Amino acid sequence: MTVLITGASRGIGLALAVHAHQYKAEVIATYRGDDTPAQKGVEWHRLDVTNPVGQKDLSTQLAGRPLSLLVCNAGVFLDRGHQLDTGYPAELWAQSFAVNVTGVFLTIQAFLPQIRAGRGKIALISSQMGSDTKAPGGSYIYRSSKAAVLNLGRNLAVDLRPEGIPVGVYHPGWVQTDMGGQAADITPQEAAAGLWERFAALSLDNTGCFECWDGRPHSF
Secondary structure, eight states: OEEEESSOSSHHHHHHHHHHHHTTOEEEEEEOSSSOOOOTTEEEEEOOTTOHHHHHHHHHHTTTOOOSEEEEOOOOOOOTTOOTTTOOOHHHHHHHHIIIIIHHHHHHHHHHHHHHHHTOEEEEEOOGGGSTTOOOSOOHHHHHHHHHHHHHHHHHHHHHGGGTOOEEEEEOOSBSSTTTOTTSSBOHHHHHHHHHHHHHHOOTTSTTOEEETTSOBOOO
């Protein structure tokens, strides 16, 4: 089993990479910074998911390596604490959507040959903040980008079903990461363990699903 995880240098992505390695998967993971993460048992590649040239180059490097699972985890939350009257500048919208939405699509597009070769699955890490039923206000950019990811996943599930490729969208929980804060409910390890079970259960029977890390279906 070969797994590719984007945005895996820390937080949920790193916990997923470690968990997958513990389950004897061959783990390929990407990071955006300058320093290669030190986690052993993981094959690291530097990748900016917003760069289509970089996506194509990495796909070429991994040609001939079928993927069992692609996890699109890379994401940013740049508008925390912004005020409606004075915040949310246009460039922040562009940066956020470039990573959280366009980056997801570019990743899937680049690695479709490997997914097809491996008869693999696609998992998109979104958030309950993208759900229409979770709308308490604020964080407009992040919420909108995660809603777009949810829509993207649902439509991909339709288009890829005839090829036997299931697509799932997942809320990882409120996790103790730089993004979630230390007051969050669960650790990255708990989130990773639950998400790994969700990925294992993903099939054409539930393709297009939006589920929580613990298996509860999430309302759209």
